[in-house]
Amino acid sequence: MKIFTSAQIHELDKYTIEKEPISSIDLMERAAKALTRAIEAEWSADIPVVVFAGPGNNGGDALAVSRMLAADGYQIAVYLFNVHNHLSEECATNKQRLIEANKIKAFTEITMNFDPPELSKDNLVIDGLFGSGLNKPLSGGFSALVRYINQSSAKVVSIDIPSGLMCEDNTYNIRQNIVKADLTLTLQQKKLSMLLADNQCYIGQLKVLDIHLSQEYISQKDCEYKVLEENDIKSRILPRKDFSHKGTMGSALLIAGSYGMAGAAVLSTKACLRAGVGKVYVHTPRRNYNIMQIAVPEAVMQMDREENYFSEAVDTHDIDALGIGPGLGQQEDTAIAVIAQLRRTGCPIVVDADAINILANHRAWLQQLPAGIILTPHPKEFDRLYGTMSNSCYERLEKARKLSKVLQAYIILKGHYSALCLPDGHVEFNPTGNSGMATAGSGDTLTGIITGLLARGYKSVDACRVGMYLHGYAGDLAAQELGKESLIASDLIQYLPQAFIELS
Numbered sequence: 001m002k003i004f005t006s007a008q009i010h011e012l013d014k015y016t017i018e019k020e021p022i023s024s025i026d027l028m029e030r031a032a033k034a035l036t037r038a039i040e041a042e043w044s045a046d047i048p049v050v051v052f053a054g055p056g057n058n059g060g061d062a063l064a065v066s067r068m069l070a071a072d073g074y075q076i077a078v079y080l081f082n083v084h085n086h087l088s089e090e091c092a093t094n095k096q097r098l099i100e101a102n103k104i105k106a107f108t109e110i111t112m113n114f115d116p117p118e119l120s121k122d123n124l125v126i127d128g129l130f131g132s133g134l135n136k137p138l139s140g141g142f143s144a145l146v147r148y149i150n151q152s153s154a155k156v157v158s159i160d161i162p163s164g165l166m167c168e169d170n171t172y173n174i175r176q177n178i179v180k181a182d183l184t185l186t187l188q189q190k191k192l193s194m195l196l197a198d199n200q201c202y203i204g205q206l207k208v209l210d211i212h213l214s215q216e217y218i219s220q221k222d223c224e225y226k227v228l229e230e231n232d233i234k235s236r237i238l239p240r241k242d243f244s245h246k247g248t249m250g251s252a253l254l255i256a257g258s259y260g261m262a263g264a265a266v267l268s269t270k271a272c273l274r275a276g277v278g279k280v281y282v283h284t285p286r287r288n289y290n291i292m293q294i295a296v297p298e299a300v301m302q303m304d305r306e307e308n309y310f311s312e313a314v315d316t317h318d319i320d321a322l323g324i325g326p327g328l329g330q331q332e333d334t335a336i337a338v339i340a341q342l343r344r345t346g347c348p349i350v351v352d353a354d355a356i357n358i359l360a361n362h363r364a365w366l367q368q369l370p371a372g373i374i375l376t377p378h379p380k381e382f383d384r385l386y387g388t389m390s391n392s393c394y395e396r397l398e399k400a401r402k403l404s405k406v407l408q409a410y411i412i413l414k415g416h417y418s419a420l421c422l423p424d425g426h427v428e429f430n431p432t433g434n435s436g437m438a439t440a441g442s443g444d445t446l447t448g449i450i451t452g453l454l455a456r457g458y459k460s461v462d463a464c465r466v467g468m469y470l471h472g473y474a475g476d477l478a479a480q481e482l483g484k485e486s487l488i489a490s491d492l493i494q495y496l497p498q499a500f501i502e503l504s
């Protein structure tokens with residue numbers, strides 16, 4: 001699913017009006033019907049509804065919804081904010097229609113001072129103040145109203161987007177002045193800001209309502225952001241040929257583990273094997289030999305000369321993909337070995353965890369990374385790597401996008417919607433996965449999976465896409481059976497086979 005920016009959404013809106021063709025007011029009527037249906041599916045007519053409508057089309061939607069809910073027997077009090085004595089055309093038309101329908105309990109148009117109504121836990125607030133047309137943080141009377149709504153115990157449903165939240169960048173927004181919704185009914189597509197962790201407290205439950213905007217525009221228009229869908233993945237899963245043997249299914253090498261962190265090597269190696277690769281080699285310190293042999297008998301061991309940590313770059317001529325970093329530690333010898341390894345490796349590489357931390361401590365080395373390298377940082381690792389803290393998830397995402405371009409690398413910024421940043425500036429979000437995966441070792445399994453897919457023959461971009469999706473999908477299957485609370489990283493590996501079956 002493409003994620004258009006607010007500017008593109010306005011273009012899409014205009015394009016639909018011209019090409020369908022449909023009048024703007026009828027398009028609003030269509031949106032309002034979808035919104036009304038969604039609200040009625042959640043709340044019955046005995047809940048008293050208070051509607052706050054703004055001067056633009058978001059307010060127009062709210063007024064149309066008020067009319068429709070009133071016609072279905074809901075008790076509605078409407079407050080329309082017209083402090084600059086200017087309403088958008090569709091908002092003004094819907095104000096007229098609402099008054100003419102004469103079905104609502106109270107209608108107040110605010111042009112100056114506003115005495116807010118009492119809001120109790122038994123009320124439903126419909127927030128139609130501002131939508132995709134918001135162009136600066138809320139202030140003055142609007143911010144006072146937002147704070148009043150947020151401190152009340154009423155249930156809040158936001159139309160299109162919680163008022164005060166920008167569709168993209170909220171780095172410099174004033175966070176107290178954003179509505180905290182229980183339910184957000186967003187039109188046509190999720191907005192970029194809804195995919196970012198620091199905005200989750202405003203969104204509540206999120207539902208996307210299809211209002212049938214132009215499919216032609218949607219399919220033709222290039223778009224920097226998209227959310228991966230099941231079909232994007234299914235079409236990319238490689239078939240397994242009947243006559244394949246372990247020599248044709250690829251060889252992966254993992255350089256992982258140190259004293260006390262053998263588990264990271266175990267998890268990434270098992271996950272790598274489960275990704276369908278022919279052979280998996282593990283290079284790990286001597287101390288981990290017994291642990292690895294017992295935990296993963298299918299893997300071939302290569303022992304480092306050091307007892308406790310990775311210390312020497314290894315030959316990768318016979319290897320199809322390298323995964324480096326899980327549980328590696330950050331000894332100075334390890335750091336030198338990591339950079340030597342990255343320099344001499346000719347096959348595709350996944351860099352994770354401590355290998356990323358090492359690069360962060362030696363940022364000059366970043367210039368030496370081969371193009372096409374895959375980096376899988378979580379947000380903290382990314383901040384270390386980039387060398388600055390980010391004030392918002394949007395800012396971090398933009399930095400990741402920039403770094404991907406500069407390094408010509410694939411960067412997977414991990415989280416709930418992990419963001420795959422491509423060297424050409426596009427970003428693809430992964431929709432699978434759940435909070436049960438917020439448990440140590442989850443990232444190690446992702447590294448193993450992507451390394452396995454690369455060795456198996458997937459091109460880098462597809463190994464990232466399919467790897468992220470499968471990893472989250474396995475997490476979702478595991479959560480269905482086991483619940484989220486007790487889920488551990490090993491469960492992801494256990495459910496990987498089922499994930500493959502369902503996506504193949």
Ligand SMILES: NC(=O)C1=CN([C@@H]2O[C@H](COP(=O)(O)OP(=O)(O)OC[C@H]3O[C@@H](n4cnc5c(N)ncnc54)[C@H](OP(=O)(O)O)[C@@H]3O)[C@@H](O)[C@H]2O)[C@@H](O)CC1
Pocket residue numbers: 009010012013027028031054055056057058059060061088129130131132133134135136137138139142159160161187188211213
């Ligand atoms: N696109 C679609 O597909 C469809 C969209 N639809 C609906 O339209 C909505 C978008 O409507 P919209 O463009 O009229 O913008 P909206 O959010 O109502 O606000 C604009 C007004 O706010 C003002 N304003 C801005 N910032 C401000 C601030 N900080 N503080 C105070 N004022 C501020 C701004 O004033 P300006 O700054 O321009 O003078 C202008 O007056 C969209 O979210 C959806 O609900 C559906 O009906 C049909 C399909």
Ligand SMILES: Nc1ncnc2c1ncn2[C@@H]1O[C@H](COP(=O)(O)OP(=O)(O)O)[C@@H](O)[C@H]1O
Pocket residue numbers: 353377378414415416417418432433434435436437438439440441442443444445446471472
């Ligand atoms: N709330 C969540 N929703 C979806 N995926 C999650 C969530 N929390 C964690 N994950 C996934 O789990 C993995 C965690 O990686 P990471 O933080 O590197 O873990 P570790 O270093 O412990 O192995 C990432 O792939 C991330 O996308």
Ligand SMILES: [K+]
Pocket residue numbers: 058127128129130131158159160161162163
């Ligand atoms: K809104």
